[in-house]
Amino acid sequence: MSDILTFPKDFYFGSATSATQSEGTYEGDGKGQDIWGKWFDMEPEKFYNEVGPYKTTTMYKHYKEDIQLLKQTGHNSFRTSISWARLFPEGHGEINEKAVAYYRDYFETLRKHDIEPFVNLFHFDMPAALQDIGGWENRKVVDYYTEYAKACFELFGDVVKKWFTFNEPIVQVETGYLLQYQYPMKVDAALAVKVGYHTALASACAVKEFKKLDTDGKIGIVLNLSPAYPRSNNEADMRAAEIAEAFQNKSFLDPAIKGEFTPLLVELIKKHDLMPDYDEEDLDIIKKNTVDFLGVNYYQPVRIKARDSVTNPDAPFLPTYYFDIYDMPGKKMNPYRGWEIYEKGIYDIAMNIKNDYGNIERMITEIGMGVQDEDRFKKDGMIEDDYRIDFYKGHLKWLHKGIEEGSNCVGYQVWTPIDCWSWLNAYKNRYGLIELDLETQERTIKKSGYWFKDLHDNNGFEL
Ligand code: BG6
Numbered sequence: 001m002s003d004i005l006t007f008p009k010d011f012y013f014g015s016a017t018s019a020t021q022s023e024g025t026y027e028g029d030g031k032g033q034d035i036w037g038k039w040f041d042m043e044p045e046k047f048y049n050e051v052g053p054y055k056t057t058t059m060y061k062h063y064k065e066d067i068q069l070l071k072q073t074g075h076n077s078f079r080t081s082i083s084w085a086r087l088f089p090e091g092h093g094e095i096n097e098k099a100v101a102y103y104r105d106y107f108e109t110l111r112k113h114d115i116e117p118f119v120n121l122f123h124f125d126m127p128a129a130l131q132d133i134g135g136w137e138n139r140k141v142v143d144y145y146t147e148y149a150k151a152c153f154e155l156f157g158d159v160v161k162k163w164f165t166f167n168e169p170i171v172q173v174e175t176g177y178l179l180q181y182q183y184p185m186k187v188d189a190a191l192a193v194k195v196g197y198h199t200a201l202a203s204a205c206a207v208k209e210f211k212k213l214d215t216d217g218k219i220g221i222v223l224n225l226s227p228a229y230p231r232s233n234n235e236a237d238m239r240a241a242e243i244a245e246a247f248q249n250k251s252f253l254d255p256a257i258k259g260e261f262t263p264l265l266v267e268l269i270k271k272h273d274l275m276p277d278y279d280e281e282d283l284d285i286i287k288k289n290t291v292d293f294l295g296v297n298y299y300q301p302v303r304i305k306a307r308d309s310v311t312n313p314d315a316p317f318l319p320t321y322y323f324d325i326y327d328m329p330g331k332k333m334n335p336y337r338g339w340e341i342y343e344k345g346i347y348d349i350a351m352n353i354k355n356d357y358g359n360i361e362r363m364i365t366e367i368g369m370g371v372q373d374e375d376r377f378k379k380d381g382m383i384e385d386d387y388r389i390d391f392y393k394g395h396l397k398w399l400h401k402g403i404e405e406g407s408n409c410v411g412y413q414v415w416t417p418i419d420c421w422s423w424l425n426a427y428k429n430r431y432g433l434i435e436l437d438l439e440t441q442e443r444t445i446k447k448s449g450y451w452f453k454d455l456h457d458n459n460g461f462e463l
């Protein structure tokens with residue numbers, strides 16, 4: 001007889017999406033524009049197949065039916081975000097009452113179906129009106145975000161008990177201000193530092209507002225953690241991995257959980273003369289307002305090697321000034337997306353949080369396997385995604401081992417419920433437990449969706 005891997009009682013099983021990626025009705029019912037629509041209108045060719053945020057899963061219209069699908073695929077929890085620009089079309093000031101009615105009913109419907117809503121305030125979707133005044137580059141936007149966060153807690157705090165301030169804040173620093181990959185497409189190390197600082201501060205300001213309300217809820221942050229493994233144990237590679245770890249993971253872990261910035265990063269930022277303007281009062285807010293729990297998004301690790309040499313010492317400072325990505329021979333790859341698969345990474349993260357961050361309560365808030373042209377796996381009308389089931393099982397085994405060794409992990413939410421639009425990649429990579437036909441909007445549960453239901457119902461799976 002085979003063994004069953006059982007998870008702790010009341011373990012959260014579910015999935016995650018974000019407002020911009022799932023709602024549809026991009027323009028409608030009073031929603032203001034955010035940076036995605038603004039950018040798409042300017043440069044549609046940047047988006048895969050020129051599909052922008054106007055064409056998504058339409059959960060805004062279909063959330064009631066979609067919540068039935070969540071039930072059918074074993075959800076007792078679900079994470080999504082509020083669209084800041086839907087609630088505050090100008091980013092601050094007047095509230096859009098239609099947005100209030102929509103989110104209230106959405107969250108109440110989840111609850112009625114015994115699905116715990118986890119709600120995130122910011123998932124890469126700055127209101128265009130605020131980007132026009134500099135977005136996260138502008139300290140004033142921290143105040144507008146705080147106003148927005150406070151409104152959300154007051155409007156929905158009776159239904160939503162689990163909040164997140166941000167999703168993957170390092171991504172907007174990296175892709176928007178260092179790598180020229182996402183809007184506003186700048187390469188400016190000083191601005192990158194400033195944006196990172198303002199985001200960490202905004203997160204702490206939201207925590208502060210939340211704590212004032214003295215509710216029975218909890219507030220956390222979602223971070224994409226990618227363990228940085230050195231190519232070798234020679235001194236230069238180890239140092240390079242240490243810097244990569246500080247930049248990629250500790251940059252937000254430290255302020256969110258310890259209330260202070262990573263000493264190594266501060267040292268490098270000072271060395272390159274990139275310290276942002278700050279005042280002591282703001283540092284005090286960060287110090288005193290740490291999160292209650294942590295959401296971890298894990299897709300793949302980073303393999304790091306020391307740079308052979310710094311060829312141009314006058315080049316603008318980038319974290320990659322100090323390290324290079326190492327293409328490790330023989331690593332296991334997702335053949336349908338191109339990312340590394342390294343299941344043990346999820347365990348290494350668990351041990352790191354346990355040992356270095358006081359074993360704070362945490363859950364997996366995203367993990368997923370993207371697949372291109374997934375139709376090729378369709379048999380008799382259903383996508384048979386055994387590769388995805390194996391991917392989840394492989395990671396769950398390591399997650400379970402971490403829990404057995406004392407890691408305080410309370411849930412596993414996969415990316416994503418229904419195939420969704422994904423920023424520049426649009427519909428290139430499909431991740432869902434449920435297939436979306438983009439033309440008809442028809443939803444069909446994949447094999448992994450049925451497997452996930454069994455996982456939830458059995459609170460574990462057979463090895
Ligand atoms: C995650 C983001 O990091 O990656 C999601 O939080 C995103 O918003 C997901 O959709 C998948 O990205 P991609 O580029 O493979 O579609």
